[in-house]
Each structure stands twice: as C-alpha cells, then as structure tokens.
Amino acid sequence: MKVHIVDYGMGNIFSVQKKLLQEDVSVTVSSKANDIDAADKIILLGVGHFKKAMDNLHDLNLIEPLSNFALVKKKPILGICLGMQLMTKCSQEGGKVDGLSWIDAEVKKFTTSDSLQFKIPHIGWNTVQQVKDSRLTQGLSSNEEFYFVHSYFVEPGSDDLILHQSSYIQNFCSAFEKENIFGVQYHPEKSHNAGQLMLQNFLTL
Amino acid sequence: MFRPRLIPVLLLKDNALVKSVKFKNYKYIGDPINAVKIFNHLKADELVLLDIDATSEGRRISSDVIRRVGEEANMPFSVGGGISSLADIKEVISCGAEKAILNSHAIQHPHFLQEAADHFGSSTIVLCMDVGRKFLRKSPYIFTNSGKNATKYHPVELAQKAEGLGVGEIIIQSIVRDGTMEGYDLELIRDISDAVSIPTIALGGAGNIDDFRKAYQTGHANGIAAGSFFVYQGQNKGVLINYPSREDSSKIIAPQPNQ
Numbered sequence: 001m002k003v004h005i006v007d008y009g010m011g012n013i014f015s016v017q018k019k020l021l022q023e024d025v026s027v028t029v030s031s032k033a034n035d036i037d038a039a040d041k042i043i044l045l046g047v048g049h050f051k052k053a054m055d056n057l058h059d060l061n062l063i064e065p066l067s068n069f070a071l072v073k074k075k076p077i078l079g080i081c082l083g084m085q086l087m088t089k090c091s092q093e094g095g096k097v098d099g100l101s102w103i104d105a106e107v108k109k110f111t112t113s114d115s116l117q118f119k120i121p122h123i124g125w126n127t128v129q130q131v132k133d134s135r136l137t138q139g140l141s142s143n144e145e146f147y148f149v150h151s152y153f154v155e156p157g158s159d160d161l162i163l164h165q166s167s168y169i170q171n172f173c174s175a176f177e178k179e180n181i182f183g184v185q186y187h188p189e190k191s192h193n194a195g196q197l198m199l200q201n202f203l204t205l
Numbered sequence: 206m207f208r209p210r211l212i213p214v215l216l217l218k219d220n221a222l223v224k225s226v227k228f229k230n231y232k233y234i235g236d237p238i239n240a241v242k243i244f245n246h247l248k249a250d251e252l253v254l255l256d257i258d259a260t261s262e263g264r265r266i267s268s269d270v271i272r273r274v275g276e277e278a279n280m281p282f283s284v285g286g287g288i289s290s291l292a293d294i295k296e297v298i299s300c301g302a303e304k305a306i307l308n309s310h311a312i313q314h315p316h317f318l319q320e321a322a323d324h325f326g327s328s329t330i331v332l333c334m335d336v337g338r339k340f341l342r343k344s345p346y347i348f349t350n351s352g353k354n355a356t357k358y359h360p361v362e363l364a365q366k367a368e369g370l371g372v373g374e375i376i377i378q379s380i381v382r383d384g385t386m387e388g389y390d391l392e393l394i395r396d397i398s399d400a401v402s403i404p405t406i407a408l409g410g411a412g413n414i415d416d417f418r419k420a421y422q423t424g425h426a427n428g429i430a431a432g433s434f435f436v437y438q439g440q441n442k443g444v445l446i447n448y449p450s451r452e453d454s455s456k457i458i459a460p461q462p463n464q
Contacts (some may be wrong), residue, residue, distance in 0.1 A: 008340045014301040018276050047298075068451040079221055112402055116425040119206075120389045121328040121373050124210045124428065125250055147281050149303065151373075162334075190281040190303065193249055 003203065004039035005029045006066070007054040010046035010082065016189045033065040037185055041203065042107065042130045044071055046082035047149070050107065051094030053082055070102050076098045078136075080138035084176070085154055086184030093152055100179055110169050118169045121151040128164035128174050128186070135177075136182055136201050137163070144176070144194045146186035153185060180205075209421045210250040210428040211454055213435035214408060216242060216434045217256040217286070221269050224432050225257075228335075228352040228385030233422050234436050235269065240446050241277045246433075247448035249280055253306065253376070253430060254297050255333075257351055260309045268300050275301020289317070291324055298329065306331045306376065309349035312356060312363065315370060322371025326404075336393060337380035345384055346392060352380045359424025364397045364405075374404040375431065382410030388435050389416055394424030406430050414449060418457045429457065 003025050007011055020027045021159075028035045031148070036042065038113045044066070046053050057063050069085055070077050070087075080092035088099045091107035110120050125145045130137060153172040156162055164175035164184070175184045182202070215237055216223050222234040234240070237254070242253060256266035256275060264285035274282060284297050285306030294305040305325070311317045311332060321331045338346045339355050345356040352353075364375055377397050379390040389410045398405040405427035407420040413434070420426045438445035 008445070012298050012301060012303065014272070015274050016300060018301070047329055048324070086410075116398060117427070118404055119427055121404065123328065123374060123404050124207060126207045149281070151328060175377075187281065187303075190247075190279070190330045 001025045001115055001203065002038060003027050003041045003043065004035050005043050005045070005165065006036065006062065007031045008046070008053065008060055008062060010053045012047060013045065015079070016043060019189045019196060020203075022196070022202060023203055024092055025203055027142065030115050031060045033062060034143055036062065036065040036069055040075060041068070041205070042066070042075070042077040044077060044081040044083035044086065045106070046086070047092055048082060050082065050085060050091040050099070050152070051097045054097055054099065057086070064067060067100060067102070068185060070181055075083045076180050076202065077182065079181075080189070081150060081185060084185055085152060087181060087183050090094050091152060102176055103183065105154050105160060105173070105176065106157075107152050107159065108155050113169045117126040121149060122168045123149050126166050126168060126174075126186075128166050129182070131162045131165050132176050134163050135205055136177065136198060138201050139197050140194055146184075146188065146191040147185045148174075150185060154183065163172050176182060184205065210406075210419065211427070211449065211457070212243060212251045212430040214253040214432045215248055215256060215269065215429050215450065216432060217266065219296055220267055222436075223257075224271055224384060224436055228380050228383055230384075233445055234309055235446075238273050238277060240436075241274050243446040244448060245277065245279045245328055249448050250279055251428070252278065252282040254282060254284045255306065259287030260350055261353075261440045262442060263287070265289070265391055266297070266415055268296055268460050269432065270299035273298055283333075285333055286389060290441070291320060292328070294321055294325055298325070303396065304329050304331050304373070306333050308333045308335070310329070312347060312358070315366060319370040322373070327371050327373035331374050331376060333362060333376040333378060334363060335378050335380055339392050348380060360393060360397055361400045368401045368403050372403065374406060375401065376406045376408055377426070377464035379409035384433050385410055386412030388412060389420045389424060389425050391419055391424045394420060394426050398427070408432075414453055414456055417454075418459070418461075421457050422461070
C-alpha cells in the first residue's frame with residue numbers, strides 16, 4: 001500500500017512519516033501531482049497560516065489532483081490540524097479565505113476568554129468525546145486524550161459530520177468524518193499510543 | 206477535559222544531557238535519546254530541549270540531535286538554542302520539533318518574533334524569558350546569553366511586547382531558582398501570567414508535586430516545566446529519570462481545602 005504525504009511547505013512532515021514507517025506501508029513525500037494520483041491513501045498535514053497553505057497548494061497545482069483523489073476517486077484522506085481545516089469551505093484566518101470545500105464547515109477563531117486557565121492558542125492534552133462510530137477510532141477508549149496546538153477550530157454545517165467533540169472555552173469539533181474524508185484537529189503523530197492506533201486504523205481503511 | 210501540561214526540560218551541552226544549578230555547575234545526567242525513550246515509556250506530556258551553549262558558540266542546536274529525538278518521541282517537543290533566522294526555525298520543525306523556542310537573538314531583535322509568528326503561525330513560536338536580578342536592584346530583569354547579559358526589559362513588559370508581536374506561548378524561567386528545587390518564583394509567574402492572554406509555562410525551582418500545583422493554582426501558569434525534578438531522585442540527587450503517575454499529577458488541579 002502506498003501512503004502519500006503532501007509536502008506543500010507547511011509543517012512537520014518528519015514526525016508523521018516516522019510514525020507511518022513503523023507500519024508495513026510504503027510512504028512517499030513530495031509536492032508532485034503524480035504521487036497524489038498514484039497513492040492509495042493521503043495524509044494532508046500542516047501548521048501555520050490557512051491562507052499561506054492554500055496559496056502554496058494553488059501555486060504547486062495540487063488542488064485539482066487532491067480534489068480528484070478525495071471527491072472523484074473517493075480514496076481515504078486524513079487531514080491533521082491545519083490539514084483538517086483546509087478541507088472546509090473557508091477560514092477566518094487571513095480575512096475570509098476559501099478552502100478546498102470538501103466539507104460543509106467553516107474555520108473560526110476561538111474567542112478570547114477572561115479565564116487564565118483557557119488561553120489562546122489551545123496547547124496541550126485534551127480529551128475527545130466520540131460522537132459517532134468510526135473505523136478510524138476502533139480500539140480507542142471512549143475518553144481518549146490527544147495533543148492539540150491551534151487557535152482556530154472547525155465549525156461543521158451539520159452535526160452529522162462530527163466524529164469527535166472536545167471542550168476548550170466552548171465545545172468544538174475535534175474530528176470530522178464524511179465518507180472517505182477524515183479530519184482531526186489534534187496531532188495523532190504526537191499522541192502516544194492512542195495516536196499510533198489511530199494512524200494504524202487509517203492505514204487499514 | 207483540558208489539563209495543564211507537565212514538561213521535562215532537557216539541557217544539552219556538547220549534545221549530552223546535563224543539569225545546572227542557577228545556570229552554573231553543570232552535572233552530566235546521561236544520553237538525551239535514552240531519556241526521551243524513558244519519557245515515552247512514562248507517557249510525558251511534552252518535552253523541551255535546550256542547547257545551552259549554542260548562542261555563545263554562535264551556532265544552532267544540532268539538527269542531528271533533533272532528528273534523533275524526533276524519531277523517538279511519541280509526544281510533542283520544542284527546541285531552543287541559537288535559533289536566529291526563519292531558516293533555523295524551518296530546519297528545527299522539519300527535523301520533527303513541534304515548536305521553536307526563541308531566546309537571546311529574538312530578545313535583542315524583537316521584530317524577529319513577529320517575522321517568525323507571521324511565517325510559521327503563533328502556535329509554533331515560543332519565547333523563553335530568563336529572569337534574574339541585576340546587582341543592587343530589587344525588581345527582576347530579563348537576561349540573555351544563558352544569564353550572562355542583562356537587558357533593559359522587565360519581565361511583564363517583554364511578555365506583553367512578545368504577545369503583541371504574535372508569540373504563541375512564553376516560558377518563564379527563573380535563573381536564581383534554577384536547580385534549587387526550592388519552589389517556583391510564584392509572584393513572578395503570576396505577574397506575567399495575569400498580564401498576557403497567551404499560555405505561560407513556569408520553569409525554575411520545582412522540587413515536588415506541590416510546587417507544580419502552586420505554579421498552576423497560585424502562579425496561573427498553563428504549563429508546568431522542570432529540570433531537576435524529572436532527572437533526580439531523593440535527597441542525594443541520584444540520577445533517575447522519572448515522571449509522576451496520572452494519579453499523582455491529578456493533585457496539580459485538585460482543589461485545596463484551605464484556599
């Protein structure tokens with residue numbers, strides 16, 4: 001099986017790559033459309049600005065091959081952190097910037113609270129509450145902890161999309177699932193055994 | 206439920222793990238990669254790696270070490286030591302670090318903080334502030350170059366400036382408490398934590414779990430970091446990498462009857 005990590009100049013590819021290489025799969029990392037076309041599964045990760053990420057995907061001519069993979073071929077694709085956010089319609093980050101529009105959702109910024117406990121960015125370990133059954137979360141306990149680093153969150157247009165929900169200042173969608181398209185706000189590659197189990201589940205989809 | 210992070214800080218000198226007292230008297234602890242393996246096993250929340258000689262030797266923390274840590278670590282980690290350009294940050298992130306910790310260069314050139322946050326996003330950029338006392342002055346000041354050079358900045362002033370420039374979190378390190386295990390400078394930590402809306406991490410002085418609790422409950426820190434606590438055991442400070450159980454660390458957030 002070929003898993004492809006899209007390299008579009010945004011973020012920590014090494015960690016995810018290392019975690020995947022512990023499993024019995026071949027991993028490609030590149031910014032080439034060919035590798036997207038040849039892949040069985042894709043991971044879209046990223047940290048940084050939404051607008052810059054979309055600009056990079058656009059400049060590298062990757063939007064069409066990615067959309068073809070996700071919407072026409074309907075093969076499994078997992079968005080992590082900013083990668084999850086890019087799958088939505090638009091983000092508040094950097095004005096109102098269009099996303100890949102695969103998922104009916106918008107990306108919003110946490111509103112500042114007065115609480116000294118809940119500052120922004122949301123950095124650290126938080127529990128996720130499972131909202132619907134999924135093959136991605138098989139074997140995970142019902143109140144698993146994952147590692148988060150983000151200031152913006154995904155607000156789905158429909159509750160049916162929500163896979164995990166978490167609470168920080170407010171409740172927010174920490175994972176979504178729509179057919180073959182998965183997005184997680186947290187970092188499975190940095191989340192001890194639970195994270196590795198989730199990546200294994202993704203590989204067996 | 207969201208909970209405060211408990212973060213071991215690993216100091217690197219010649220790529221070996223060391224521990225200091227008041228930024229001096231470095232004692233050899235062991236191999237950093239071995240320590241990371243143990244912290245994996247103990248399920249540590251997050252790690253910080255700091256190369257304490259990088260700035261004075263005019264270089265950056267070794268990519269090779271970061272990469273080897275990145276290969277091992279099952280948890281996020283941040284790295285610092287001589288990071289002074291966007292290319293440096295790109296490099297440490299591509300080696301597997303979650304966040305870049307900026308210190309001397311960024312404090313001397315604050316516009317770099319803004320450039321870095323603009324380029325990599327706030328949540329990737331951490332400012333480490335080393336706080337000490339100037340001779341015959343009562344109020345605390347920020348120091349750079351491993352505590353050697355005093356700056357004009359008061360801690361709260363620099364913290365607020367850093368927040369305005371887009372920094373995502375601040376490590377507050379007390380030079381005089383470093384390695385003493387006598388407790389955090391709670392007043393300092395609270396003054397800064399209350400003055401900014403970004404997360405703060407307390408560092409310097411932790412000797413026991415109750416110190417962690419105080420940093421969180423009295424100091425209002427969002428992350429709790431320590432060096433000696435995680436590498437020493439007992440009164441004679443024998444080297445033993447350790448990390449509290451989930452049950453013990455739950456005392457950090459437990460309400461206190463007397464408060």
